[in-house]
Amino acid sequence: MALSGLFLCTFLVVHLLGNLQLFQNDGGVAFNLYSAFMANNPLIKTIAYVNYAFILLHIIDGFYLAAQNRKARPQGYAKVDQSKSSSWSSRNMALLGTIILVFLIVHMKSFWFEMKFGNMPVTTIEGQSYKDMYSVVVEAFSQPWYAALYVVSMFAIGFHLYHGFASGFQSLGIRHHRYTPAIQNLGTFLFAILIPALFAAMPVYFCLKNL
Amino acid sequence: MILDAKIPEGPIAEKWTRYKATIPLVNPANKRNIEIIVVGTGLAGASAAATLGEMGYKVKAFCFQDSPRRAHSIAAQGGINAAKNYSNDGDSVHRLFYDTIKGGDYRSREANVHRLAEVSTAIIDQCVAQGVPFAREYGGLLDNRSFGGVQVSRTFYAKGQTGQQLLLGAYSALSRQIGRKQVQIFSRHEMLDVVIIDGKARGIIARDLITGKLERHFGHAVVLATGGYGNVFFLSTNAMGSNTTAIWKAHKKGAFFGNPCFTQIHPTCIPVSGDHQSKLTLMSESLRNDGRIWVPKKKDDSRKAVDIPEEERDYYLERRYPAFGNLVPRDIASRAAKERCDAGYGVGSSKMAVYLDFSDSIRRLGKDVIEARYGNLFEIYEKITGEDPYTTPMRIYPAVHYTMGGLWVDYNLMTTIPGLYATGECNFSDHGANRLGASALMQGLADGYFVLPITIGEFLSKDIRTKAIPTDHPEFEKAEKEAQERIARLMSIKGSKPVDHFHKELGKVMWEYCGMARNAEGLQKAKKMVQDIRTSFWKEVIIPGSADETNQELEKALRVADFLELGELMIDDAFDRNESCGGHFREEYQTEDGEALRDDNNYAYVSAWEYKGDNQAEVLHKEPLVFENVKLVQRSYK
Amino acid sequence: MKITLKVWRQQNGKTPGNFNTYTLPDVSEDMSFLEMFDVLNDELIRKGEDPIAFDHDCREGICGMCSMYINGRAHGPLTGTTTCQLHMRHFNDGDTIVVEPWRASAFPIIKDLMVDRSAFDRVIQAGGFISVNTGNAVDANSIPIPKEDADKAFDAAACIGCGACVATCKNASAMLFVSAKVSQLALLPQGQPERHLRVKKMVEVMDEEGFGNCTNTGACEVECPKGISLDHIARMNRDYLVSNIVD
Numbered sequence A: 001m002a003l004s005g006l007f008l009c010t011f012l013v014v015h016l017l018g019n020l021q022l023f024q025n026d027g028g029v030a031f032n033l034y035s036a037f038m039a040n041n042p043l044i045k046t047i048a049y050v051n052y053a054f055i056l057l058h059i060i061d062g063f064y065l066a067a068q069n070r071k072a073r074p075q076g077y078a079k080v081d082q083s084k085s086s087s088w089s090s091r092n093m094a095l096l097g098t099i100i101l102v103f104l105i106v107h108m109k110s111f112w113f114e115m116k117f118g119n120m121p122v123t124t125i126e127g128q129s130y131k132d133m134y135s136v137v138v139e140a141f142s143q144p145w146y147a148a149l150y151v152v153s154m155f156a157i158g159f160h161l162y163h164g165f166a167s168g169f170q171s172l173g174i175r176h177h178r179y180t181p182a183i184q185n186l187g188t189f190l191f192a193i194l195i196p197a198l199f200a201a202m203p204v205y206f207c208l209k210n211l
Numbered sequence B: 001m002i003l004d005a006k007i008p009e010g011p012i013a014e015k016w017t018r019y020k021a022t023i024p025l026v027n028p029a030n031k032r033n034i035e036i037i038v039v040g041t042g043l044a045g046a047s048a049a050a051t052l053g054e055m056g057y058k059v060k061a062f063c064f065q066d067s068p069r070r071a072h073s074i075a076a077q078g079g080i081n082a083a084k085n086y087s088n089d090g091d092s093v094h095r096l097f098y099d100t101i102k103g104g105d106y107r108s109r110e111a112n113v114h115r116l117a118e119v120s121t122a123i124i125d126q127c128v129a130q131g132v133p134f135a136r137e138y139g140g141l142l143d144n145r146s147f148g149g150v151q152v153s154r155t156f157y158a159k160g161q162t163g164q165q166l167l168l169g170a171y172s173a174l175s176r177q178i179g180r181k182q183v184q185i186f187s188r189h190e191m192l193d194v195v196i197i198d199g200k201a202r203g204i205i206a207r208d209l210i211t212g213k214l215e216r217h218f219g220h221a222v223v224l225a226t227g228g229y230g231n232v233f234f235l236s237t238n239a240m241g242s243n244t245t246a247i248w249k250a251h252k253k254g255a256f257f258g259n260p261c262f263t264q265i266h267p268t269c270i271p272v273s274g275d276h277q278s279k280l281t282l283m284s285e286s287l288r289n290d291g292r293i294w295v296p297k298k299k300d301d302s303r304k305a306v307d308i309p310e311e312e313r314d315y316y317l318e319r320r321y322p323a324f325g326n327l328v329p330r331d332i333a334s335r336a337a338k339e340r341c342d343a344g345y346g347v348g349s350s351k352m353a354v355y356l357d358f359s360d361s362i363r364r365l366g367k368d369v370i371e372a373r374y375g376n377l378f379e380i381y382e383k384i385t386g387e388d389p390y391t392t393p394m395r396i397y398p399a400v401h402y403t404m405g406g407l408w409v410d411y412n413l414m415t416t417i418p419g420l421y422a423t424g425e426c427n428f429s430d431h432g433a434n435r436l437g438a439s440a441l442m443q444g445l446a447d448g449y450f451v452l453p454i455t456i457g458e459f460l461s462k463d464i465r466t467k468a469i470p471t472d473h474p475e476f477e478k479a480e481k482e483a484q485e486r487i488a489r490l491m492s493i494k495g496s497k498p499v500d501h502f503h504k505e506l507g508k509v510m511w512e513y514c515g516m517a518r519n520a521e522g523l524q525k526a527k528k529m530v531q532d533i534r535t536s537f538w539k540e541v542i543i544p545g546s547a548d549e550t551n552q553e554l555e556k557a558l559r560v561a562d563f564l565e566l567g568e569l570m571i572d573d574a575f576d577r578n579e580s581c582g583g584h585f586r587e588e589y590q591t592e593d594g595e596a597l598r599d600d601n602n603y604a605y606v607s608a609w610e611y612k613g614d615n616q617a618e619v620l621h622k623e624p625l626v627f628e629n630v631k632l633v634q635r636s637y638k
Numbered sequence C: 001m002k003i004t005l006k007v008w009r010q011q012n013g014k015t016p017g018n019f020n021t022y023t024l025p026d027v028s029e030d031m032s033f034l035e036m037f038d039v040l041n042d043e044l045i046r047k048g049e050d051p052i053a054f055d056h057d058c059r060e061g062i063c064g065m066c067s068m069y070i071n072g073r074a075h076g077p078l079t080g081t082t083t084c085q086l087h088m089r090h091f092n093d094g095d096t097i098v099v100e101p102w103r104a105s106a107f108p109i110i111k112d113l114m115v116d117r118s119a120f121d122r123v124i125q126a127g128g129f130i131s132v133n134t135g136n137a138v139d140a141n142s143i144p145i146p147k148e149d150a151d152k153a154f155d156a157a158a159c160i161g162c163g164a165c166v167a168t169c170k171n172a173s174a175m176l177f178v179s180a181k182v183s184q185l186a187l188l189p190q191g192q193p194e195r196h197l198r199v200k201k202m203v204e205v206m207d208e209e210g211f212g213n214c215t216n217t218g219a220c221e222v223e224c225p226k227g228i229s230l231d232h233i234a235r236m237n238r239d240y241l242v243s244n245i246v247d
Helices: A002-023 A029-040 A042-072 A093-117 A133-142 A144-171 A180-210 B012-022 B043-055 B093-103 B110-130 B162-179 B245-252 B285-289 B316-320 B330-342 B359-365 B367-385 B440-460 B474-493 B499-514 B520-540 B552-576 C033-046 C118-127 C147-157 C164-168 C175-186 C195-208 C219-223 C230-246
Strands: A122-125 A128-131 B035-039 B058-062 B183-186 B189-197 B200-208 B214-218 B221-224 B263-269 B292-296 B354-357 B394-403 B420-422 B605-610 B619-624 C003-009 C018-024 C068-070 C096-101 C109-111
Touching: A002 A029, A002 A042, A002 A144, A002 A180, A029 A042, A029 A093, A029 A122, A029 A128, A029 A133, A042 A093, A093 A133, A093 A144, A133 A144, A133 A180, A144 A180, A144 C230, B012 B093, B012 B110, B035 B043, B035 B200, B035 B214, B043 B058, B043 B162, B043 B183, B043 B440, B058 B162, B058 B189, B093 B110, B110 B162, B110 B440, B162 B183, B162 B440, B162 C118, B162 C147, B189 B214, B189 B245, B189 B474, B189 B552, B200 B221, B200 B474, B214 B474, B221 B245, B221 B440, B245 B420, B245 B552, B263 B285, B263 B330, B285 B367, B292 B316, B292 B330, B316 B330, B330 B354, B330 B394, B359 B367, B474 B520, B474 B552, B499 B520, B499 B552, B499 C033, B520 B552, B552 B605, C003 C033, C018 C033, C118 C175, C118 C195, C147 C175, C164 C175, C164 C219, C175 C195, C175 C219, C175 C230, C195 C230
Parallel strands: B035 B058, B035 B221, B058 B183, B221 B420, C003 C096
Antiparallel strands: A122 A128, B189 B200, B200 B214, B263 B394, B292 B354, B354 B394, B605 B619, C003 C018, C068 C096
């Protein structure tokens, strides 16, 4: 869980950096070049497959752990008060993970599937034709329900990583009285707040723009 | 019958070495076929079971707790003595021996005590090797502290949890043998009787506390390590389950009971807060290293402690015993507290408490140092009383803590029943009339690791041809039937009062008349009272539920029934001993300034009581104590 | 003060249980939580009813026998405290308190609030020791141990094996308990020879016993009456990884 999770965290950073091209005010040129690069570069393609594998592993492992943990306490307590002993996020990783999974399916269907197998509009940049991912994204994000789904999902990712990032280090046995607080802060401010916020800003931006 | 302590010949310092070199051995092939039962898994029991298992014997270990790790040794706080002389303050085996004999007010057996002092050093080595995290200095070497009744620092400790750490060490050694299948563990089992076949202890009857089923277990020898019987007083620092049943049943089957009246009252316990009180909590003696004990100089002074100015405080221990001050032995500190409270100087709402004050030490050393030394004890205190000892002095009062008496054993730790051994607190042997602080842990581990596993060879070497006796032997059947009948009788009373009612009544009588101070008249009165409580117990007790299931009330009833018999013997013993010594203070026998007055001419003996049957007077045997290596003097800590 | 107790009653491991409600009109603030149960049981026995079975022994917070899940928390509302050390002054007049047994498939219920924690013993038997026979030890001071390491080892060794970590963990994981022993011995030079073997064996038995997995919620550390730190879990994770990579 820790290894796959932390790998996915790094993926998230790369993904975000790329997607920030959406904010370039160039009618989507930079973004379309970026998405073409991502779709065709052999190295990226390999990494992408590793990434899919980690996602699958993370999902399967997650369900397996949840099932095992449920088995470890077949009869629950009538009254449980864990508010003082653990964070809400840490107790709801499976729920948050499931929300993220649903999001992931919608997300992959909208963009990844379309890019690979769909009937994409085409745009021309410097004489070459490219699949116009930019307009697909802008169109999708302009729909309020779609933007809302994204925002909710980014909250889920934020909470998931609020616990998950630091937890990954703990599971790998990386803990030090001086550095662990820094890891926790990184998890909170970068992975739980900044990254999901920037991701969420994209649909919000295009949705508002369209209103 | 003449008691033979089987003390080896030779000069005291060589007895054990010479004896070890000549003791008959059991060869490894035979050890595999010999089964040993060990009852109790405290320091003495766990260490004995583990060591016997390591040696190759087949061991069955029993405890009534849910895990061997929970035996009450775990609660010992302060430390363990050893004559390592790491502090370079002149300590030696002889000095530890001498201090222990003197601290015991010359009522213990020289040879046993010397052996204890000799093996003390190996205990520390063994425990460190097991990973027991003793306190250390910055240089990485072991730290020592001093304890009451001695003038050297020889006490090794692990914060205020030394007993816990030592027990977990012994438990880990035991667990290793359980994993290796050398030891079979029976937790949640209570021994109800010992089985004697052809005059030798050959097994036990135990009750499975979950199913209520009685079980028969065979052993070539039986080792009791079942701890003390302080719960006869109801309120004590013992665990709720600590009981006398195993040794009492052994006593009734022929094992003599040594010095039953020798009870240690620990001076620093948290006072009783009300009728609901179920047990008393000790505050380690180590606190007296840095805490000063005082009461107001004015009677019935109801000011808060901090409001009483220095010159109106009576540091009575420092006043009476300038040489040892707050570190006088336990019996002396306890009696001095009782004396002040009885005279009307007590503090707190009950007026049955004195102050233990750390303000001087906090000023001198800083709060951090005090916290590092005693933090966990201060926490315990605050939890129980709701008061902060860093700012308000602790209120303390003496409470029953340890029983020096126990089954009489010879030098081999064997009782008067061949093949039945008693180790640790449940025997009488090493502490005389008063135990020094940090010596109980030493004795438990000495017996279990280093003494019993060797001395038991003396008996077992003659038994190598004895095959395991099937448990359908008539003696097993008889013993089980007796236990069954006793249980059935208890269940059938269906009276109206819970077991605790009788236990509390017994405790009150014992504390009042056979506690910190005793006198002939009171003891006679108490004897009658205990008999009456016993009679009404057997008429009026109520035990809900059935005997074929988990039934904690039945467990208690079986234990209290035995306490009700033991209590009377303690009273008889206290009545017989017309002197004051150690924890046994007979008001008729005291010096002009209120110190204990021993009578070495008439009472330098171990009382060993022989059971003669229900409602018959027990017979007193005497093992004369011969002192060849120490001179008997009146203990002085002035 | 007046206290209402909702207590889990269960005759034995085979029968289903349910909550019973009891009202105690006159509870003293100075009582411990268990002494309140003594008073209640005294009353029940006098009425000829079955008293509530619960584990307890030393009643000074060190034996680890007491084990009640009080108002949704292991050992009740006070941190760093076992049930036996919890006093009624921490509750209010008129409170209703729900009391349940530890719940975990590795800790089957025996009766009422008593559970079977022998799984812990079996984990220790698998490797929670240093293999040194009696009599084989060298002089204690021939193994100098930096004070800091000794203190850390002590902090781990302070575990009382009560099972609050399992009880409170949403996954019923025993990682804090197991890691406390693994870490204590891993911190000491005496523990090095068996370091890798120990962690593997203990984790293996821990899994066999049916404890859940650690998801680092950290609840165990908060509810542990002895304040055993998550540092030890990290150390065990590290050792476990290393031992699997190395061997």
